[in-house]
Amino acid sequence: MAAGAYPMSYLATAGASAAPITRLGWGLLTISIVVVLMVGALLAGALWRRRAGVSPDPEGRLPVERRGPGLRWVWVGVGISTLALFVSTVWTLTTLAAVRHPPRPPALTIQVTGHDWWWEARYLGDAPGRDFTTANELHIPVGQPVRLELRSADVIHSFWIPKLGGKTDLIPGRTNMAWIEADRPGDYRGQCGEFCGLEHARMALQVVADPPAAFQAWRDRQLAAPAPAASPPIAAGAAVFQARCGACHAIRGTPAGGLFGPDLSHLALRRTLAAGTLTNDPQGLTAWLADPQAIKPGNEMPRVPLTDGDRAALVAYLQSLS
Ligand code: HEC
Ligand SMILES: [Cu+2]
Structure with a gap:
């Protein structure tokens, strides 16, 4: 298989x-x-076997007989x-x-x-x-x-x-x-x-x-500590992260130390997001940050209002955490 x-x-x-x-x-x-096969075979055998001709007494009752091999089957x-x-x-x-x-x-x-x-x-x-x-x-x-x-x-x-x-x-x-x-x-x-x-x-x-x-x-x-920001969007994303996300999420080597949500250090090395819910790629990250409650309703990450620019910067930053 x-x-x-x-x-x-x-x-x-x-x-x-x-x-x-x-x-x-x-x-x-x-x-x-x-x-199951044994029980089925015995049951089928019992059903098909002809009954010996036992005749009821005048009141219609069948005689109880302990003759033959019947009881042995039970043992x-x-x-x-x-x-x-x-x-x-x-x-x-x-x-x-x-x-x-x-x-x-x-x-x-x-x-x-x-x-x-x-x-x-x-x-x-x-x-x-x-x-x-x-x-x-x-x-x-x-x-x-x-x-x-x-x-x-x-x-x-x-x-x-x-x-x-x-x-x-x-x-x-x-x-x-x-x-x-x-x-x-x-x-x-x-x-x-x-x-x-x-x-x-x-x-x-x-x-x-x-x-x-x-x-x-x-x-x-x-x-290892995260690599220093390699481009302006990544640096901008890091700043948005500290301000908006760091209370719940930690990234080692940065001031973000929140313990409420998953540790996001080296997030880019992970394959999925939100416990297997989404593929970890720019589309998945963008969708998650746009509205985590639409993707995993009732989960404990609130929808954080973000401008499109801030969201794109966050995605660039999270993608850089390898
Ligand atoms: C109130 C606390 C809280 C805030 C604020 C918050 N998150 Fe979350 N976050 C969570 C929780 C809890 C989860 C786990 C959700 C789940 O999978 O059930 C999560 C999951 C995630 C995941 C998926 C992690 C993984 O391991 O799959 C990412 C990425 C993420 N958050 C990024 C962010 C970003 C970026 C921000 C800031 C815009 C943010 N979060 C703000 C609590 C928070
Ligand atoms: Cu469960």
Whole structure:
């Protein structure tokens, strides 16, 4: 099954955190199909079998008879069901135990916080001072387990990357642990797995698995300060941003330090906007800034009144944040 055609399919998965669950899923499906076929065949056989001629007594009642192999079928059936259920239970419990902890020490830890309706991701540093925050797109190194600390800023959300493992809830006031591992480079789409309000359906998450060297380069890039404004529109956009957007959004290396909305440092490296809602290109940015409420109704970014010139300058500035 092509990963591109079915990005959310959990029937073919790609990593050690998902493999035991996928095997279990196919196994239980196979057992269920065999059981349905057996029950169907027995039922059909029973319907087609000719009944031995039993004659009712004078009052029309059929005699109760425990002759023949009838009762044995019941015992055999109970035996097979017990065995199938026992195998399923043991297999489920061993799978749960197998995916509880990563097989090797995790390469890094990401603190993921669910917000109505986007994902905040804080990468804990590989050295002091190397922490950073990003949003809606996680990069991970291929072939290495990554530890996730899952929290919520508001209501219950659920972290779910179908190709990389099962769901883990993000619950207000607690930290849940999970881990993911991708064994092939590529994009893995995720989605909030627990209804969390109006825009729950537009709360997607992208995981990009890079070869380790590319991941390291991405991480170093995230830590770099933004390039100085290369043209007058970019400089104008930066000024508008500080004045109109910096209270909600942070851009590392600038005075903008708002924590209410997604961190926009290196926004231009991200593929989508507003948790998978729009493509991150000049058209998408312009449409988002023109009216975020028309695109994702009810989301927590208000429509900020801007002149066309200011909006174009903001788009140029945001596009320069690579
Ligand atoms: C009141 C706080 C607030 C203000 C002011 C605000 N935003 Fe936002 N912004 C948000 C929130 C919250 C989101 C997340 C919306 C969602 O996806 O549900 C967001 C999302 C975004 C995104 C998409 C980010 C991503 O990771 O996909 C961009 C780009 C953006 N805002 C730019 C701006 C710009 C430019 C301004 C100034 C004109 C601005 N915002 C003003 C709160 C704000
Ligand atoms: Cu949700």
